[in-house]
Amino acid sequence: xxxxxxxxxxxxxxxxxxxxxxxxxxxxxxxxxxxxxxxxxxxxxxxxxxxxxxxxxxxxxxxxxxxxxxxxxxxxxxxxxxxxxxxxxxxxxxxxxxxxxxxxxxxxxxxxxxxxxxxxxxxxxxxxxxxxxxxxxxxxxxxxxxxxxxxxxxxxxxxxxxxxxxxxxxxxxxxxxxxxxxxxxxxxxxxxxxxxxxxxxxxxxxxxxxxxxxxxxxxxxxxxxxxxxxxxxxxxxxxxxxxxxxxxxxxxxxxxxxxxxxxxxxxxxxxxxxxxxxxxxxxxxxxxxxxxxxxxxxxxxxxxxxxxxxxxxxxxxxxxxxxxxxxxxxxxxxxxxxxxxxxxxxxxxxxxxxxxxxxxxxxxxxxxxxxxxxxxxxxxxxxxxxxxxxxxxxxxxxxxxxxxxxxxxxxxxxxxxxxxxxxxxxxxxxxxxxxxxxxxxxxxxxxxxxxxxxx
Amino acid sequence: xxxxxxxxxxxxxxxxxxxxxxxxxxxxxxxxxxxxxxxxxxxxxxxxxxxxxxxxxxxxxxxxxxxxxxxxxxxxxxxxxxxxxxxxxxxxxxxxxxxxxxxxxxxxxxxxxxxxxxxxxxxxxxxxxxxxxxxxxxxxxxxxxxxxxxxxxxxxxxxxxxxxxxxxxxxxxxxxxxxxxxxxxxxxxxxxxxxxxxxxxxxxxxxxxxxxxxxxxxxxxxxxxxxxxxxxxxxxxxxxxxxxxxxxxxxxxxxxxxxxxxxxxxxxxxxxxxxxxxxxxxxxxxxxxxxxxxxxxxxxxxxxxxxxxxxxxxxxxxxxxxxxxxxxxxxxxxxxxxxxxxxxxxxxxxxxxxxxxxxxxxxxxxxxxxxxxxxxxxxxxxxxxxxxxxxxxxxxxxxxxxxxxxxxxxxxxxxxxxxxxxxxxxxxxxxxxxxxxxxxxxxxxxxxxxxxxxx
Numbered sequence: 039x040x041x042x043x044x045x046x047x048x049x050x051x052x053x054x055x056x057x058x059x060x061x062x063x064x065x066x067x068x069x070x071x072x073x074x075x076x077x078x079x080x081x082x083x084x085x086x087x088x089x090x091x092x093x094x095x096x097x098x099x100x101x102x103x104x105x106x107x108x109x110x111x112x113x114x115x116x117x118x119x120x121x122x123x124x125x126x127x128x129x130x131x132x133x134x135x136x137x138x139x140x141x142x143x144x145x146x147x148x149x150x151x152x153x154x155x156x157x158x159x160x161x162x163x164x165x166x167x168x169x170x171x172x173x174x175x176x177x178x179x180x181x182x183x184x185x186x187x188x189x190x191x192x193x194x195x196x197x198x199x200x201x202x203x204x205x206x207x208x209x210x211x212x213x214x215x216x217x218x219x220x221x222x223x224x225x226x227x228x229x230x231x232x233x234x235x236x237x238x239x240x241x242x243x244x245x246x247x248x249x250x251x252x253x254x255x256x257x258x259x260x261x262x263x264x265x266x267x268x269x270x271x272x273x274x275x276x277x278x279x280x281x282x283x284x285x286x287x288x289x290x291x292x293x294x295x296x297x298x299x300x301x302x303x304x305x306x307x308x309x310x311x312x313x314x315x316x317x318x319x320x321x322x323x324x325x326x327x328x329x330x331x332x333x334x335x336x337x338x339x340x341x342x343x344x345x346x347x348x349x350x351x352x353x354x355x356x357x358x359x360x361x362x363x364x365x366x367x368x369x370x371x372x373x374x375x376x377x378x379x380x381x382x383x384x385x386x387x388x389x390x391x392x393x394x395x396x397x398x399x400x401x402x403x404x405x406x407x408x409x410x411x412x413x414x415x416x417x418x419x420x421x422x423x424x425x426x427x428x429x430x431x432x433x434x435x436x437x438x439x440x441x442x443x444x445x446x447x448x449x450x451x452x453x454x455x456x457x458x459x460x461x462x463x464x465x466x467x468x469x470x471x472x473x474x475x476x477x478x479x480x481x482x483x484x485x486x487x488x489x490x491x492x493x
Numbered sequence: 494x495x496x497x498x499x500x501x502x503x504x505x506x507x508x509x510x511x512x513x514x515x516x517x518x519x520x521x522x523x524x525x526x527x528x529x530x531x532x533x534x535x536x537x538x539x540x541x542x543x544x545x546x547x548x549x550x551x552x553x554x555x556x557x558x559x560x561x562x563x564x565x566x567x568x569x570x571x572x573x574x575x576x577x578x579x580x581x582x583x584x585x586x587x588x589x590x591x592x593x594x595x596x597x598x599x600x601x602x603x604x605x606x607x608x609x610x611x612x613x614x615x616x617x618x619x620x621x622x623x624x625x626x627x628x629x630x631x632x633x634x635x636x637x638x639x640x641x642x643x644x645x646x647x648x649x650x651x652x653x654x655x656x657x658x659x660x661x662x663x664x665x666x667x668x669x670x671x672x673x674x675x676x677x678x679x680x681x682x683x684x685x686x687x688x689x690x691x692x693x694x695x696x697x698x699x700x701x702x703x704x705x706x707x708x709x710x711x712x713x714x715x716x717x718x719x720x721x722x723x724x725x726x727x728x729x730x731x732x733x734x735x736x737x738x739x740x741x742x743x744x745x746x747x748x749x750x751x752x753x754x755x756x757x758x759x760x761x762x763x764x765x766x767x768x769x770x771x772x773x774x775x776x777x778x779x780x781x782x783x784x785x786x787x788x789x790x791x792x793x794x795x796x797x798x799x800x801x802x803x804x805x806x807x808x809x810x811x812x813x814x815x816x817x818x819x820x821x822x823x824x825x826x827x828x829x830x831x832x833x834x835x836x837x838x839x840x841x842x843x844x845x846x847x848x849x850x851x852x853x854x855x856x857x858x859x860x861x862x863x864x865x866x867x868x869x870x871x872x873x874x875x876x877x878x879x880x881x882x883x884x885x886x887x888x889x890x891x892x893x894x895x896x897x898x899x900x901x902x903x904x905x906x907x908x909x910x911x912x913x914x915x916x917x918x919x920x921x922x923x924x925x926x927x928x929x930x931x932x933x934x935x936x937x938x939x940x941x942x943x944x945x946x947x948x
Contacts (some may be wrong), residue, residue, distance in 0.1 A: 076629075097930050104574070104778075156845050211501065240786050242809060242810075245627030248772065248774045249773030249774070250773045252772045252773075254772065254796050254798070254822060254892060255693070256772065256789070256891055257768075257772050257774065258789065258890060259778075259792055259824065260785045260789050261772065261774055262774075262776065262777065263733065263796055265797040265798070265799065265800065266733035266797045267734070269724045269727050269797060269800075270732075270733035271735065272721075272727035272728075273725050273729075274728075277725075278721035279722070279724045279725070291507040313715070317705075317707045317711070317712045317716065318705045319702070319707065319716055319717075321702065321717065322717065324715055329715075334714045335714060335810070339723070341709050341811070341813060342721045343720070343811060343812060344802070344803030344804035344805050344814075345799075345802045345803070346805045347718065347796070348799030348820070351801075353820075353854060354820040354855070355798060356695060357798060357800075359798070359799075365809040365810075367811050369709060369713050369714065398807060400809070433874060434710070435710045435712070436709075436710020437712055461635065471793035
């Protein structure tokens with residue numbers, strides 16, 4: 039047997055009006071998590087999501103946290119059936135008409151030439167609704183599977199209370215595996231599945247060498263300069279031109295990807311041209327495709343994000359400042375452990391300059407989907423079924439906080455099935471999501487659910 | 494013959510009331526040059542200064558510039574007599590009661606236990622008035638000398654129009670030598686004469702590598718980091734721990750002071766303890782007296798004053814910024830030429846990283862009093878006469894813009910006779926000047942005038 043396109047298309051067509059009414063309702067709720075004045079909208083979005091799930095027949099729990107709530111839904115088929123959990127987030131980035139390139143009302147849902155416009159259409163309410171509609175169709179088709187939904191409302195601010203939710207919900211969540219649907223394809227017609235995420239370790243280095251500004255004519259030469267000392271140690275951590283990290287021992291904490299993986303990256307449809315255009319970069323450290331993809335997806339980095347202290351305004355003010363603060367970070371790759379890397383880094387810095395205070399700010403473990411996982415092939419098969427194209431295996435260079443947390447607490451395989459396109463305007467102006475991605479996405483989820491019911 | 498203390502003391506006593514009324518009048522005019530709203534007070538101070546000079550019998554010209562005026566006065570004795578010009582400034586630093594430690598009304602002149610309080614009492618209106626009163630006494634004593642006064646009103650903002658004044662006045666200024674009275678003794682009872690000033694070269698380095706912030710998870714590894722590249726070149730310019738400059742060829746542009754000069758520095762009364770206390774520094778690059786004084790007075794420095802760009806606020810934001818700007822400077826020593834050092838630096842930076850824009854901001858040439866000048870001994874003799882102590886020969890680590898300009902345009906020997914004490918609160922709160930420094934100062938100036946009339 040097996041599900042066919044025709045059957046799903048019929049079900050989608052039948053429900054299309056309802057789907058779009060739901061979609062409109064949830065995207066028009068301006069759930070901007072970074073703005074405290076939208077707290078009520080966050081609550082309203084959670085309420086709408088809860089109603090959707092309840093009306094579709096799910097058991098729903100809204101988990102309160104010290105921050106925003108998490109909506110957890112469970113479509114129960116049978117205790118003996120497999121269970122999959124799907125993670126999406128329902129909070130959005132800020133958006134204002136006339137600002138940052140927005141030409142539309144950001145929270146008015148409109149359709150134009152097969153695209154739906156509004157903040158949140160693609161990141162991540164559209165994919166969330168797509169998975170939800172797929173679950174409704176799976177129910178209509180009586181697929182023997184339990185489906186859970188984890189809908190977060192703090193993803194855009196770094197998931198500060200997601201761990202709190204997981205600690206509360208970990209015995210309730212029954213999933214055998216987790217599917218995260220918040221990633222972006224390489225391009226239209228070029229689906230991809232994320233097989234790994236880089237981790238993150240952010241660090242602040244502080245150095246105080248005085249009590250007040252010292253005139254560089256009066257004290258310069260004898261007075262220590264905290265900015266200079268911070269710069270000296272930073273420059274001994276990496277090569278700014280190649281990006282290679284030069285901290286002794288660091289090279290032993292990770293290994294490069296295999297030639298096979300690199301080949302997947304190269305064949306993914308990623309182009310250096312598009313990458314540069316999208317990020318507004320005219321020159322890169324590397325211009326060769328295989329170098330670029332490996333550097334951004336599968337190699338650790340050391341970055342300097344800012345040096346605070348001293349004089350920042352126009353011109354030059356010749357003071358030796360009393361203190362300085364360097365904001366730096368590592369992107370990490372499996373099997374690097376952020377806490378171990380922090381210790382390695384801190385010891386190295388203290389060897390170079392014991393006066394520098396080294397503070398761990400945030401850590402996110404890197405994530406790699408187990409390479410031999412049968413689920414990998416099911417994801418790929420589902421996407422191929424839906425879109426007619428075999429997806430490329432890629433990595434994401436960034437970190438998803440919720441993934442690191444779920445990996446740690448739930449200890450189940452985590453897979454990725456994103457639907458957004460680079461042209462959708464993730465975090466950008468006039469955000470949109472195409473009907474073809476919704477339609478294909480519903481098929482991909484339904485097919486994946488079906489594949490999960492098979493051994 | 495020769496002037497004696499008694500005679501000068503009598504003349505001071507006779508004029509004391511007039512002196513203090515003048516002093517009160519000029520310091521109570523809040524001539525804050527950095528605040529445009531005090532422009533009228535600047536004009537008023539110039540008017541007061543002009544009246545003082547006129548009433549004392551000088552020919553006065555107030556030179557207008559594109560900025561604040563310069564008051565030039567000339568006490569003529571005879572065309573055949575020697576001429577000395579005395580430079581002071583009559584503008585002051587900002588001051589507000591209750592702010593930055595001010596407990597007094599900053600522009601109310603008060604006397605307490607032999608000290609006069611008000612902004613400007615010691616920097617630099619007090620020394621200016623002291624020299625002026627000495628000139629009046631010299632006139633009363635009929636000393637055969639012409640005395641010129643150059644009173645600037647933009648010193649505290651870097652003398653931006655002083656060069657404009659000099660170009661206009663250079664044929665009018667008849668001085669055979671110039672005496673600058675705007676420096677600070679080592680300590681009470683420890684007079685010093687400045688024999689050299691360090692020069693200054695301030696530079697901005699700009700690097701643009703992108704058009705907008707790039708998320709370090711998305712582009713990090715392939716994207717260039719302008720802060721990292723700036724840090725890399727800065728760290729190749731000097732050793733942050735020793736302060737030694739490591740730019741190839743730089744070592745050939747200067748030489749260390751002689752053992753004799755170093756010994757003068759060490760014997761000057763300067764103490765590392767007081768230096769650290771005054772500047773709020775608990776640890777220095779060097780703790781040995783001879784090292785400290787040589788580093789701050791007679792060695793070049795390279796400083797980083799700030800790195801603009803990227804993220805400066807609390808925590809860490811993991812963006813790779815599109816641009817960065819480093820604010821750096823050199824303090825220079827004779828015979829270094831700031832323009833030549835700039836070329837050396839720029840070529841070196843461009844060799845390391847041709848994309849960095851290197852911009853010269855400001856230059857001030859270093860200055861050294863000619864070592865064989867007979868005037869040196871006259872200054873020392875005058876101070877010894879007045880205070881009973883032989884002054885130490887020191888350098889100043891800072892630069893005085895007007896000195897570099899006068900050296901360039903007037904090409905006459907420039908000497909220094911300061912009267913302020915470290916405890917007077919130069920640029921600090923509750924600024925004051927002691928009567929003993931005024932009284933001694935008048936004697937020192939009068940004696941110096943007398944010595945100038947002798948071969």
